[in-house]
Amino acid sequence: MKLDRHATFRTLWRKLHAGSNPALGTNTMKKQELKIIPLGGCEEVGRNMTVFEYGNDIVILDMGIQFPEEDMLGINYVIPNTKYLRGKEKNIRGVIFSHGHLDHIGAAPILLEKLNNPTIIARPFTIQMIKHRQEDYSAGSSQKLKIIFIKKLEDKIKLGVFEISFFQVDHSVMDAVGIILKTPVATIIHPGDWMMEHGPINKQKIRYNHLSELKKPTILMLESIGSINTKKPVTEKEMIDNLKRVIDKAPGRTIIATFSSQVQRIKQIMEHASKKNKKVALDGFSMKMNIEIAKKLGYIKVRKDILIPINKISNYPDQKVIIMVTGAQGEEKAVLPRIVADNHRFIKIKKTDTIIFSSSVIPGHERTIQRLKDNLYRLSDNIIHSDIMDVHSSGHSNIEDIKNIIRQIRPTYFIPVYANHFLLKEAAKIAYQLGYKKDKVIVPDNGSVIKVDKEVKVLKDKVPTNYIFVDGSGVGDVGEIVLKDRQKLAEDGMFVIVAVVDRKTGQVRGSPDIISRGFIYLRESKELLGQTRRKTISIINNATGNGGGVNWTNVKEEVKSKIGQFLFSKTERRPIILPVIIEV
Numbered sequence: 001m002k003l004d005r006h007a008t009f010r011t012l013w014r015k016l017h018a019g020s021n022p023a024l025g026t027n028t029m030k031k032q033e034l035k036i037i038p039l040g041g042c043e044e045v046g047r048n049m050t051v052f053e054y055g056n057d058i059v060i061l062d063m064g065i066q067f068p069e070e071d072m073l074g075i076n077y078v079i080p081n082t083k084y085l086r087g088k089e090k091n092i093r094g095v096i097f098s099h100g101h102l103d104h105i106g107a108a109p110i111l112l113e114k115l116n117n118p119t120i121i122a123r124p125f126t127i128q129m130i131k132h133r134q135e136d137y138s139a140g141s142s143q144k145l146k147i148i149f150i151k152k153l154e155d156k157i158k159l160g161v162f163e164i165s166f167f168q169v170d171h172s173v174m175d176a177v178g179i180i181l182k183t184p185v186a187t188i189i190h191p192g193d194w195m196m197e198h199g200p201i202n203k204q205k206i207r208y209n210h211l212s213e214l215k216k217p218t219i220l221m222l223e224s225i226g227s228i229n230t231k232k233p234v235t236e237k238e239m240i241d242n243l244k245r246v247i248d249k250a251p252g253r254t255i256i257a258t259f260s261s262q263v264q265r266i267k268q269i270m271e272h273a274s275k276k277n278k279k280v281a282l283d284g285f286s287m288k289m290n291i292e293i294a295k296k297l298g299y300i301k302v303r304k305d306i307l308i309p310i311n312k313i314s315n316y317p318d319q320k321v322i323i324m325v326t327g328a329q330g331e332e333k334a335v336l337p338r339i340v341a342d343n344h345r346f347i348k349i350k351k352t353d354t355i356i357f358s359s360s361v362i363p364g365h366e367r368t369i370q371r372l373k374d375n376l377y378r379l380s381d382n383i384i385h386s387d388i389m390d391v392h393s394s395g396h397s398n399i400e401d402i403k404n405i406i407r408q409i410r411p412t413y414f415i416p417v418y419a420n421h422f423l424l425k426e427a428a429k430i431a432y433q434l435g436y437k438k439d440k441v442i443v444p445d446n447g448s449v450i451k452v453d454k455e456v457k458v459l460k461d462k463v464p465t466n467y468i469f470v471d472g473s474g475v476g477d478v479g480e481i482v483l484k485d486r487q488k489l490a491e492d493g494m495f496v497i498v499a500v501v502d503r504k505t506g507q508v509r510g511s512p513d514i515i516s517r518g519f520i521y522l523r524e525s526k527e528l529l530g531q532t533r534r535k536t537i538s539i540i541n542n543a544t545g546n547g548g549g550v551n552w553t554n555v556k557e558e559v560k561s562k563i564g565q566f567l568f569s570k571t572e573r574r575p576i577i578l579p580v581i582i583e584v
């Protein structure tokens with residue numbers, strides 16, 4: 001059933017009700033409690049996913065990924081653990097997505113399928129990004145999506161007992177939306193990711209005062225990444241004005257590296273280019289895709305001749321050319337690092353090029369970006385980044401604006417979410433400063449069960465939230481033990497000893513083979529290898545006695561431990577040792 005095209009909003013509503021649990025009527029009669037359970041996003045930035053459960057009705061907000069930390073070797077990303085929802089799939093009335101960043105939609109292809117494809121609810125740009133994510137993961141899978149579009153902010157959706165409505169928020173991606181969940185016991189207000197735009201372009205400054213009039217008690221769940229940020233925010237207008245000034249003064253081409261989801265910024269640059277009679281070329285798969293989506297949705301209208309293909313840039317005078325690319329975080333396969341490594345088919349940096357980093361540094365990328373900048377400074381004399389000029393405005397708030405939003409919404413309860421634990425604690429402190437009592441502020445962990453009836457409290461037991469790693473096409477098959485092995489291999493390498501043993505006599509035949517990776521370079525370690533071979537032979541020969549009834553597992557263990565000690569005494573390294581014994 002293709003819900004997105006053919007069904008109107010009203011029929012969808014009816015279908016949803018028809019599909020909901022028949023036990024619902026009796027359940028709503030009974031006195032129920034609301035459970036709010038963050039499955040991720042309360043101890044890190046990313047892996048955002050929250051479960052709201054009332055009786056037999058479950059509504060989920062966001063299904064994000066977390067990018068791997070340094071010690072998660074070979075892991076592509078981490079997804080939320082949905083063990084708590086096992087057996088409750090039929091109760092899921094819908095999954096709402098606040099916006100299209102990967103830490104909010106990235107796990108959708110895996111988790112939606114796992115949860116029997118529940119209905120998803122989001123604004124059009126977010127839906128398109130989810131569809132692309134689905135298709136990337138498995139071709140054709142976006143056809144299976146059951147979709148309710150949030151067409152207008154005034155839309156109201158009933159999901160079981162939950163009444164869902166929406167409000168406008170500012171964030172660094174198009175179509176971000178705040179969510180209101182009305183339940184019989186409380187009203188939850190969740191802005192998703194947010195910032196306060198103090199100098200908006202072509203729109204009104206957003207106020208949140210109307211949310212203070214919602215039915216009490218209200219619970220504000222607030223993304224709190226900005227809780228230690230004391231910097232005055234750069235307004236959109238200041239930032240765009242700075243970018244325009246740099247573009248106008250550029251002696252040659254302008255190359256702007258930014259996040260691919262910054263469609264609004266790319267749009268403004270294109271509009272400026274149109275005024276100044278310049279051309280814009282985009283490069284980077286995700287950036288081109290996002291602009292295509294925005295064009296299709298009618299969010300971007302540009303004169304046809306403004307956008308030029310990247311392979312045509314040399315047809316125009318340098319001063320006429322603006323190139324917008326991905327890779328401001330130094331991501332190896334993205335465009336800017338490829339240009340800098342002289343690995344791009346159409347762009348070679350010239351001394352007269354102006355290169356702008358219109359982006360912030362994602363934590364963990366500091367060293368890569370530093371190296372990228374160093375290399376760029378060798379190639380061009382005009383590099384501009386946020387430390388020099390305000391050419392980027394962040395998608396997140398600061399301390400002042402957290403105060404502002406709490407003062408405007410005046411919630412009964414305050415729950416900081418969507419950031420590391422220390423940031424949540426700092427956000428709680430901000431609420432205390434505003435006069436909130438301790439029992440009105442809750443700092444949850446991943447898996448905390450926040451029970452809401454007459455009062456709000458955290459239950460003692462948590463639901464499982466341990467990491468689910470995604471590596472290649474494997475979901476959850478790589479666990480802590482595999483990761484530990486990878487760390488050990490990365491630190492000291494591995495050492496394989498293959499010995500052929502005569503079953504009858506128990507004696508080693510010939511000389512054992514040795515394979516080493518990441519431990520020592522075999523060709524330069526002949527002496528050590530000779531000693532290791534001799535030692536292996538004597539260990540095995542002693543352990544097997546005269547053959548017959550030999551416990552080969554024990555023999556292997558002995559080779560492993562004794563050769564391990566021997567190699568450590570010679571090298572002070574502890575490679576993983578893998579003895580292989582072949583009986584003949």
Ligand SMILES: [Zn+2]
Pocket residue numbers: 099101171193395
């Ligand atoms: Zn975001």
